[in-house]
Amino acid sequence: MSSLRHSPEEAPRADPREDAYLDAARACILDVGWRRTTLTEIARRAGVSRMTIYRAWSDMSQLLGDLMTREWAGVVAASHGGTLMETVLATVRALRENELFVRIVELDPELLLPYLLNRRGRSQEAVIALMEQAIVDGQQAGTIRRCNPQVIARALLLAAHGFVLSAHTMVDDDVTEADLEAELRTLVERALAP
Structure with missing residues (x-):
């Protein structure tokens, strides 16, 4: 079945700081796993507000897809x-x-x-x-x-x-x-x- 949701080419990130946020998400998943990782914990590790993370990803599934x-x-x-x-x-x-x-x-x-x-x-x-x-x-x-x-x-x-x-x-x-x-x-x- 072909995916209609994703294109093969990755679009440039709107906010270049998103790589730092993804780095924080990666570190969280390595430490505690996916189920125990939250957007709040990612924001804390990235040193930004929770709303900053929510502006980039509305939920953990979107963030995981990008990561x-x-x-x-x-x-x-x-x-x-x-x-x-x-x-x-x-x-x-x-x-x-x-x-x-x-x-x-x-x-x-x-x-x-x-x-x-x-x-x-x-x-x-x-x-x-x-x-x-x-x-x-x-x-x-x-x-x-x-x-x-x-x-x-x-x-x-x-x-x-x-x-x-x-x-x-x-x-x-x-x-x-x-x-x-x-x-x-x-x-x-x-x-x-x-």
């Missing part, structure tokens, strides 16, 4: 480079190790469910757009198979979801995280091979 978009977009941007396969592997690894992502998965995993079961979010749209462009470029260079770039990008994102969220459930004495990463490499290589 997750900023965080995940930063992870993808930091992982981007080299081949598409290298970028996918680096992004999966970086998300699994991301402090905020790990904290949300540990304490409040239900926050991720809408983006896994009901709709794509801004971060997912941005990742798909980046992958689509890399796929088009690879197709033009003859290094990626001819197929609808949107389909390939979305399929890669779906596969990556499992490796980000569930890889730890597949690790035991017989299969290591490195084994799974090697298999992800094979999956991506074969999915893209011309």
